[in-house]
Amino acid sequence: MTDDLSDALVKLTRWLEPRLRADADLRDIIAGLARWVAALDSSGATATSASPTTLTSAVPSEYRSIPPVPPPIPLSQLPPLRIEAISPPAIQSQLADGDRELDLLPLPTVAERCRVKGEACRLVAVRVASATEVRDVAAEAVVTRRADALPDCNLWMLTREPVVTAPRAWEDLAGAFATAADAALLLHAWEQSPAPLAERHASRVLGLAAEAQSVLLYAVADVRDVKVDFDQVQLFAHVRSTARTKQVFVPKFLKRDDRAAPESWPDVGRRVAEAAAQFRAVGDRDRARVKAINNLKFKLSRLRERPDDSNGEWPRVLQLVDDLVAGGLPPSNADLRDMLLPVLEDIPDEPPPSQNVEYVLREIDRYLETRPDAEPPMRAVRPSPEVAEVAELLRGREVVLIGGQARPVHKGALMRAFGLTDVRWLCTPDHTSFTVFEPDVARPEVAVVLLAIRWSNHDYDGVRAYCEAYGKPLVRLPGGYNANQVAHHILSQAGERLRDAKTTFG
Numbered sequence: 001m002t003d004d005l006s007d008a009l010v011k012l013t014r015w016l017e018p019r020l021r022a023d024a025d026l027r028d029i030i031a032g033l034a035r036w037v038a039a040l041d042s043s044g045a046t047a048t049s050a051s052p053t054t055l056t057s058a059v060p061s062e063y064r065s066i067p068p069v070p071p072p073i074p075l076s077q078l079p080p081l082r083i084e085a086i087s088p089p090a091i092q093s094q095l096a097d098g099d100r101e102l103d104l105l106p107l108p109t110v111a112e113r114c115r116v117k118g119e120a121c122r123l124v125a126v127r128v129a130s131a132t133e134v135r136d137v138a139a140e141a142v143v144t145r146r147a148d149a150l151p152d153c154n155l156w157m158l159t160r161e162p163v164v165t166a167p168r169a170w171e172d173l174a175g176a177f178a179t180a181a182d183a184a185l186l187l188h189a190w191e192q193s194p195a196p197l198a199e200r201h202a203s204r205v206l207g208l209a210a211e212a213q214s215v216l217l218y219a220v221a222d223v224r225d226v227k228v229d230f231d232q233v234q235l236f237a238h239v240r241s242t243a244r245t246k247q248v249f250v251p252k253f254l255k256r257d258d259r260a261a262p263e264s265w266p267d268v269g270r271r272v273a274e275a276a277a278q279f280r281a282v283g284d285r286d287r288a289r290v291k292a293i294n295n296l297k298f299k300l301s302r303l304r305e306r307p308d309d310s311n312g313e314w315p316r317v318l319q320l321v322d323d324l325v326a327g328g329l330p331p332s333n334a335d336l337r338d339m340l341l342p343v344l345e346d347i348p349d350e351p352p353p354s355q356n357v358e359y360v361l362r363e364i365d366r367y368l369e370t371r372p373d374a375e376p377p378m379r380a381v382r383p384s385p386e387v388a389e390v391a392e393l394l395r396g397r398e399v400v401l402i403g404g405q406a407r408p409v410h411k412g413a414l415m416r417a418f419g420l421t422d423v424r425w426l427c428t429p430d431h432t433s434f435t436v437f438e439p440d441v442a443r444p445e446v447a448v449v450l451l452a453i454r455w456s457n458h459d460y461d462g463v464r465a466y467c468e469a470y471g472k473p474l475v476r477l478p479g480g481y482n483a484n485q486v487a488h489h490i491l492s493q494a495g496e497r498l499r500d501a502k503t504t505f506g
Contacts, residue, residue, distance in 0.1 A: 102237045105151075107188035110234045111181040113153045114216075116146050117231065118177030120155045124162060125170035156226050163224040168263075175265035176212075176219035179272060180235055183212035186276045187238060189283075197286055201279055202248045208272050209239045214253040214260035215268055222262055285327055292327075296320045296339060303343050314348050318357050325356035332363040340364060345410070349479035349489070369405040386487040387417050393490075393498040395419030398445040402426045402437060402463065403452030403477075410481040417483035421445070434462035441466045447501075448494060450486070452477045473497050 020027045120143045127133050140158055147153040162170070190198055190205040213235040220229045236254070243250045252258050260268070299317050302310045321340070325331055337360075340347075344364060347353070353361065398421055399414075406425035414423050424440050441449055441463065449467050453476050467474040473494035479485050490498070 107184045110231050111184035113150050113231050114177045114181035118174045119143050120157050121170050121174035124157050125167045128165045129167035169222045172262040173219040176216040179265045179269040180212045180216045182272045183209045206243050206250050210250050210253040211260050211268050215265050219262035292320050300339050322354045322356045331359035337364050345480040345482040384484040386491050387483050390487040390490050391418045394447050397447035398422045399448050400424045400440050400446050401450045437463050438466050442470050448473045450475050450477055
C-alpha cells in the first residue's frame with residue numbers, strides 16, 4: 001500500500017469515527033462495504049491495489065463485529081412506497097358541479113355556530129401563545145355549553161392538540177369564523193327583504209358571502225386539524241344555491257383555484273359590516289316609505305270621497321309628500337303622481353307648500369303638458385260664496401291666464417263658474433319675454449290678468465307694467481285652478497278694484 005493511500009485511509013477513518021459512533025445506518029453501510037470488498041478478493045478480483053484485509057483493518061476494531069447485512073429483497077416484493085404530505089391536504093369542501101347538494105341549514109343557525117367556533121379558536125390562540133400552554137378549562141366549558149345548545153355544533157378545535165401552534169393561524173381562523181357569521185346573517189337578511197331591495201343588492205351581498213366562506217375555507221386549511229369545516233361548506237352551498245336560483249353571477253371565490261387569504265378577514269369583515277349597515281338603512285327607509293305611501297293613499301281617498309268634510313287632512317297629506325321626497329322618492333314618481341292627480345286642484349295655497357311639494361307639483365304639470373288626455377275630470381265641488389261674488393264682478397268679460405299648460409276642462413270650469421266669455425290661457429316656453437303678452441293684456445274685454453306663479457318664469461313679473469299701463473288688475477295664483485281658490489285670490493288681491501270698476505262702468 002502506498003504512503004498516499006495509507007494517509008488517505010487514516011484521514012478517512014478519523015473523519016468517519018465520530019460519525020460512526022452517532023449514526024447506526026452509516027455503520028451498517030461501512031461494514032457492508034468492507035464485506036463487499038472482501039468478497040471481491042475471494043473471487044480473484046483486483047479492483048484496487050489495496051487489499052481487503054488492509055481495508056478491513058482500517059475500520060476501528062469495535063465496528064468489525066457488526067453482524068452481516070441480510071440479502072436484498074427484490075423490488076417486486078417490496079410494499080408500496082408511501083410518502084406523507086408535508087403540505088395541507090387538498091381542499092374538498094368546494095362542491096363540484098353535479099355533486100349532491102347539501103341539505104341547507106337555516107343561515108341564523110350557521111351564523112351562531114360560526115360565532116361559537118370563533119370564540120373557541122380564540123381560546124386556542126391564547127393557549128398556544130402562552131409559555132405554559134395551559135388550557136382555560138372554565139372558558140372552554142362555557143363555550144362548550146353554548147355549542148351543546150346548538151344542533152350538531154362540533155368544536156373540533158378543542159377536542160385535540162393543535163397540529164399548528166402558530167398563534168397567528170388560530171387568530172386568523174377565529175376572525176374568519178366571526179366574519180363568516182356576519183356574512184351569513186347579511187345573506188339571511190337579504191333573502192328576507194322585499195324583491196326590489198333584494199334585486200338591487202344581490203351581487204354585492206352574494207359576492208361578500210362568497211369571499212367570507214373562502215377566507216374561512218383556507219383559514220381552516222392553515223391549522224391542519226381537519227380537512228373541512230361543515231359550517232364553511234354550508235355557507236358555500238347557500239351562496240351557490242342562491243346564485244343559481246336567482247340567476248346572479250358571482251365572479252369570484254366559488255372555485256378551488258380562486259383563493260381568499262385567511263389574513264384578509266379584517267378587511268372582509270369590515271366590508272360585510274358596511275354592507276349590512278347600508279342594507280339595514282335602505283330597508284328601514286323602504287319600510288318607512290311603504291308605510292307613508294299607504295297612509296297617503298288612505299287620506300287621499302277620504303279627500304276624494306268627502307272633500308268638504310276632510311279639509312283638515314291636507315296638512316298631513318302635504319307633510320307625507322314632503323317626507324317621501326326628502327327620503328329619496330323622485331318627485332316624478334308615477335305612483336305619487338297618480339295618487340295626487342285626482343285632487344290636484346284641491347291642494348290648498350295656504351300655507352305655501354314646501355319646496356319638495358313644489359317639485360312634485362311641477363313634475364305633475366310637466367306630465368300633463370305632454371299628456372293632455374291624462375288630465376282627470378273635474379270633480380263636483382260645492383262653490384264657495386266667493387265664487388258667486390266674483391261671477392257678479394266678471395260676468396260677460398274675459399280673463400288672461402299666464403302660465404302652465406292650457407287645460408280645456410279647467411278653462412271650461414272657470415268660464416262657467418264666473419260667467420266669462422273666454423279665458424285666454426297663454427302658454428309659452430320658459431325664458432320667453434313678457435312682451436309677448438301685451439296684445440292680450442291690452443284687449444278691452446279683459447277684466448283681470450291671472451299669473452300662475454307656480455309654473456311661470458320669474459321674468460313674467462314684468463307683465464305688471466302692461467297691467468298698470470292698460471288698467472288691468474294682476475292677480476297671482478300660487479296654487480291650482482280650482483274655482484274656489486281662484487275666486488279667493490281674485491277677491492283678496494283685486495276685489496276692491498273690481499268693485500269700484502263695476503260701480504263706475506256698470
